[in-house]
Amino acid sequence: MIPMVDLKQQYLDLKEEIDNGLLAGLEETKFILGPNVRAFEEECAEYLGVDHTVGVASGTDALHLALIAAGVEKGDAVITTPFTFIATAEAIRYVGATPVFVDIDPQSYNMDLNQVEDAITERTRAILPVHIFGQPVDMVTILSLAERHDLRVIEDCAQSFGAYIDGRQTGNFGLAGCFSFFPSKNLGGYGDGGLVSTNSAELAEHLRVLRNHGSWKQYHHSEIGFNSRLDELQAIILRAKLKRIDNYNENRRRVAHRYSAALAEIPGIKPPYEDGIGHHVYHQYTLLVEYRDTIQQALRDNGIACAIYYPIPLHQQEVFVDDCQGLSLPVSERISQQCLSLPVFPELKDAQIDRILDVISKAANG
Ligand SMILES: *Cc1c(COP(=O)(O)O)cnc(C)c1O
Numbered sequence: 161m162i163p164m165v166d167l168k169q170q171y172l173d174l175k176e177e178i179d180n181g182l183l184a185g186l187e188e189t190k191f192i193l194g195p196n197v198r199a200f201e202e203e204c205a206e207y208l209g210v211d212h213t214v215g216v217a218s219g220t221d222a223l224h225l226a227l228i229a230a231g232v233e234k235g236d237a238v239i240t241t242p243f244t245f246i247a248t249a250e251a252i253r254y255v256g257a258t259p260v261f262v263d264i265d266p267q268s269y270n271m272d273l274n275q276v277e278d279a280i281t282e283r284t285r286a287i288l289p290v291h292i293f294g295q296p297v298d299m300v301t302i303l304s305l306a307e308r309h310d311l312r313v314i315e316d317c318a319q320s321f322g323a324y325i326d327g328r329q330t331g332n333f334g335l336a337g338c339f340s341f342f343p344s345k346n347l348g349g350y351g352d353g354g355l356v357s358t359n360s361a362e363l364a365e366h367l368r369v370l371r372n373h374g375s376w377k378q379y380h381h382s383e384i385g386f387n388s389r390l391d392e393l394q395a396i397i398l399r400a401k402l403k404r405i406d407n408y409n410e411n412r413r414r415v416a417h418r419y420s421a422a423l424a425e426i427p428g429i430k431p432p433y434e435d436g437i438g439h440h441v442y443h444q445y446t447l448l449v450e451y452r453d454t455i456q457q458a459l460r461d462n463g464i465a466c467a468i469y470y471p472i473p474l475h476q477q478e479v480f481v482d483d484c485q486g487l488s489l490p491v492s493e494r495i496s497q498q499c500l501s502l503p504v505f506p507e508l509k510d511a512q513i514d515r516i517l518d519v520i521s522k523a524a525n526g
Contacts, residue, residue, distance in 0.1 A: 162503050162512050164465045165344045169507040174400050181396040193372070196395035201355070203402055208329045208337070210357040212364035215390025216371050219318040219340020222354035223251035225388065226336040227286070229356075229366040230312045232257050236285035240316075241271040242473035243492045244290040248316050249474050252288065260284070261475045263489040267433040269446065269499075270297045272491070276305055286312040291320035291330050293446055293469075294346065294412075296438025299325055299333035314338065317357075319443035321347040322409045330438070331357040341390075341398055346412070346443050347405050349394040411506035412442040415513060419445055419502060422517045426524045444469055445504040451524075452500050458523035459502075464516055467501045 171178065185196060197215050204213045216222050232238060234256030240248055242261040249259040262275040269292050276287065287306055289297040299315070306313045313334035317323075320330040321339055331337020339345075341353035358364050369376050374385030401408070420431040430448040434440050446469060449455055459466045473492035475484040502516060 161463045162465060162508075162516065164467055164501070164503050165505040166507050167343055167348070170505075173507070174404075177400045178397055181400060182393060185393055185396045191392050193389055194392040194395075196392050196399060197390050200390070200395040200399050200402070203399060204355060204357070207402060207405070208331050208357050210329075210332050210337070211359045212357070212361065214356045214358075214364055214367040214371060215395065216354045216356060216367075217388040217390065218352040219338060219342060219345075219354040220247040220251060221371075221386070221388040222318075222338035222340065222356045223247060223288075223314070223316060224254045225367055225370045225386065226314050226338050226356050226363075227251055227255045227257070228370060229363050230286060230314060230335055232285050232312065235283065237281060237283040238286045238288050239276055239279050239284060240288040241290050241292070241492075242475045242489055243269055243470060243495065244292060244316065244474065245318070245470070246474065246477065246479075247318070248288060248290055249480065257285065258283075258483060259474070259480070261473075261484065261487065261489060261492075263491045264292075264495065265435075266491050266495065268295055268435045268437075269293065269432075269495060270295060270435075273298055273301050273305070276302075277309075280309050280311070284309065284311060286314055288314050288316060289334075290316040290318075291323055291438075293432070294320050294323050294409075294441035294443035295432075295435065296320060296323050296325050296330050296440070298437045299330070303333060318342075318345060320441060321345065322405045323439055323441040325438035332359070335360060336363060341394065346409060346441055347398065347401055349391075349397050351391065351394055353390050353394040353398065355390065408506040409441040411508075412504055413440070415504050415506075415508050416440075416442040416445050418510065418513050419447075419504075419517065423447060423520070426521055428524065429520070442504050444501045446499050446501045448495065448498040449500055450498060452498060455500060455520055455523050458519050459516070462515075462519045464519060465503055468496075468499060469501050470499070471496055
């Protein structure tokens, strides 16, 4: 059996460090906003090259609180991509704003930046790009669009921890970068977790208040906030993994490049495209194939996991049909029919990759 991601193997490689860290954390008993959360926030700020980071309870909360802190509110419109996980658009709805979906680029699967300007109206308050599957969106273009139209930029970096453009990390371009530490993400904890990065001291201060019941000082509440703090025990695990994130991401790239070299030779299969704008960290390895069912079945028959990210673009999701009546976004619709994600994780061995490739190649030729 080859899974989509092997969290057990990664744990065994780090077992001593994580076990000892967790035991020390249990003895310490500073479970809420303790020393490891503070240390992790500092280490992340240093790694990302940003002035501030604020640990929160999940990637979804990172987006939600960042949108509040950015002043996005009821009646506003936020431009985003339909080819993402639901949380991106959910967070926009949490603040009472409307997601406005623009189609994606067929090569990178990222938001098509040529279509953003036409989607801007006087209600538009922000742009929310997603670095989908770990490939950075062209942030330089987004920032210039945003500046021209006086819009906020919130980056969804849930899939892009460690990805960068010209040495500048994702999450260091917009007003805020929103990260998820869901276990299967490039930097994953052993439960839920998230983080917002920003270069604005004011925004960071507001986020610290928002994540902690609107409290700026114990039992002093300036606004309605949330219970959304990064957990201390998760921070212990994340600190151990943060030290190794570049190595993890390089190994994801090793897997991806081995797949792509072989799959490029198979008729009807389009390996994922690196557009060269940034450094792709392959949260997912997602190819396009017209005879998807055949490949999926062959992989399953051979005990190899695969997944479809994403089978339904958000503008066609039941929850958004009322918002998106008659909206046609043909590229996302086609890609949703053809995309197939293969196992990609740092510990995946060359022999396993070769087996996966062999199964695909036989299914394609059979
Ligand atoms: C995982 C993910 C999120 C949400 O993160 P959680 O930590 O699961 O709440 C948001 N956006 C994208 C693109 C994601 O992949």
